[in-house]
Amino acid sequence: MKNRKTPMKEQSPESRRRNFEEVALGYTLEEAVAEAQRCLQCPTHPCVSGCPVGIDIPGFIRKLREGKLEESYRILKSYNNLPAVCGRVCPQEVQCESRCVVGKMKDSEPVAIGRLERFVADWAAENLEEDAKPLAGSKKEKVAVVGSGPAGLTAAADLAKMGYQVDVFEAFHKPGGVLVYGIPEFRLPKRIVEREVNYIKRLGVNFYLNTVVGKTVKVKELLSEYDAVFIGTGAGTPKFMGIPGTNLNGVYSANEFLTRVNLMKAYLFPEYDTPIRVGKRVAVIGAGNTAMDAARSALRLGAEKVYIVYRRTEREMPARREEYHHALEEGIEFLWLTLPIRYIGDANGNVEAVECVRMELKEADGSGRPRPVPIEGSNFILEVDMVIEAIGQGPNRVLLSEFPGLKLNEHGYIKADEDTGATSVKGVFAGGDIVTGAATVIKAMGAGKKAAQFIHSYLTGEWNPWQK
Numbered sequence: 001m002k003n004r005k006t007p008m009k010e011q012s013p014e015s016r017r018r019n020f021e022e023v024a025l026g027y028t029l030e031e032a033v034a035e036a037q038r039c040l041q042c043p044t045h046p047c048v049s050g051c052p053v054g055i056d057i058p059g060f061i062r063k064l065r066e067g068k069l070e071e072s073y074r075i076l077k078s079y080n081n082l083p084a085v086c087g088r089v090c091p092q093e094v095q096c097e098s099r100c101v102v103g104k105m106k107d108s109e110p111v112a113i114g115r116l117e118r119f120v121a122d123w124a125a126e127n128l129e130e131d132a133k134p135l136a137g138s139k140k141e142k143v144a145v146v147g148s149g150p151a152g153l154t155a156a157a158d159l160a161k162m163g164y165q166v167d168v169f170e171a172f173h174k175p176g177g178v179l180v181y182g183i184p185e186f187r188l189p190k191r192i193v194e195r196e197v198n199y200i201k202r203l204g205v206n207f208y209l210n211t212v213v214g215k216t217v218k219v220k221e222l223l224s225e226y227d228a229v230f231i232g233t234g235a236g237t238p239k240f241m242g243i244p245g246t247n248l249n250g251v252y253s254a255n256e257f258l259t260r261v262n263l264m265k266a267y268l269f270p271e272y273d274t275p276i277r278v279g280k281r282v283a284v285i286g287a288g289n290t291a292m293d294a295a296r297s298a299l300r301l302g303a304e305k306v307y308i309v310y311r312r313t314e315r316e317m318p319a320r321r322e323e324y325h326h327a328l329e330e331g332i333e334f335l336w337l338t339l340p341i342r343y344i345g346d347a348n349g350n351v352e353a354v355e356c357v358r359m360e361l362k363e364a365d366g367s368g369r370p371r372p373v374p375i376e377g378s379n380f381i382l383e384v385d386m387v388i389e390a391i392g393q394g395p396n397r398v399l400l401s402e403f404p405g406l407k408l409n410e411h412g413y414i415k416a417d418e419d420t421g422a423t424s425v426k427g428v429f430a431g432g433d434i435v436t437g438a439a440t441v442i443k444a445m446g447a448g449k450k451a452a453q454f455i456h457s458y459l460t461g462e463w464n465p466w467q468k
């Protein structure tokens with residue numbers, strides 16, 4: 001048995017740093033089967049326990065290596081409504097693959113579960129006529145889903161499969177949430193998201209776009225017209241450091257920058273009339289996946305030099321290793337143990353530099369990571385003409401402020417039961433980033449899946465946590 005993963009072909013760094021085409025090119029059938037052969041088919045299935053939606057991983061891999069690709073896909077799709085998405089953006093290395101027995105062996109890598117999921121989903125898109133039949137509406141109860149990100153899409157699809165009429169309300173002009181506004185084309189092509197959403201539409205789910213619940217549609221209407229409500233609005237409100245100079249021209253939140261680039265297709269200007277300012281020297285603050293996406297997008301849009309500025313070290317960086325290595329290959333420069341303390345502007349109010357201070361790590365803070373502390377007298381100036389802050393997002397208050405009786409935690413997120421998604425309001429459930437804060441696509445999907453099961457139990461009268 002090979003002890004290394006079957007390599008996946010990629011665009012060369014020289015080519016991809018100036019285009020938005022997908023970086024990873026996927027497996028061929030021969031490569032996928034070869035990788036599937038590495039799976040030991042463990043009787044205890046430890047990989048499944050690492051998957052938030054509980055995919056029968058050994059099952060779909062077994063059918064793949066037997067050459068029964070349609071059966072492999074059916075297994076995948078029965079657990080995961082968005083397999084082509086998850087195969088591309090889920091952090092398998094800390095979830096299913098981290099539990100893989102093959103990866104526990106000396107000098108061995110785990111089975112490339114994510115790559116195999118992507119292959120099977122892409123094969124099905126090219127070779128199968130999707131047989132999604134309208135399933136929604138056989139039951140009289142109606143469910144409203146607020147937000148069409150990973151949590152909302154998953155809950156909607158699962159509830160439709162159970163026979164409920166599901167209406168999804170989305171504030172943007174396209175469904176997909178963070179999948180369309182946050183993740184760049186080179187990591188997740190929008191046609192993939194559209195393909196998965198179309199499957200959910202064929203189940204009978206209705207989508208109402210450009211609809212802001214709390215404004216366009218009042219919460220009172222929702223509660224009176226629907227038997228249950230699921231809130232999956234995510235965490236899309238940008239956070240800023242609030243240092244001097246934040247209001248200078250050329251200082252962006254990653255949320256605004258990526259929304260313009262991805263959802264509004266600024267990378268195709270002038271074909272799409274969404275202009276975006278990109279500097280020659282760009283500093284991105286933060287080192288999570290969003291920071292990597294922003295930095296690599298700025299590079300592709302023409303920046304000559306892009307820095308990622310992070311107050312801790314590579315070891316504490318929250319981004320996926322794969323995205324980090326891709327960024328390094330593309331020429332992104334990382335300034336570790338560095339903290340911006342003010343932005344400096346020119347006479348016209350445009351950012352022209354960042355004053356930074358060097359940091360050192362002390363004992364762990366509340367996050368469990370070493371606490372960064374400024375080194376006195378280590379200040380220096382970094383000349384840039386654009387800054388993108390990617391230091392996190394918070395909850396959108398438009399809906400929450402309009403929702404009477406909905407309890408929030410100290411950080412402004414919805415208080416919901418971890419196992420069921422039930423909130424303080426009868427018949428209202430919530431899941432994903434609006435409950436946990438910014439997390440992963442697959443964790444949001446797991447929350448949507450759990451909530452759908454308990455919404456069903458609530459609507460059938462089997463379970464009612466609000467009953468006194």
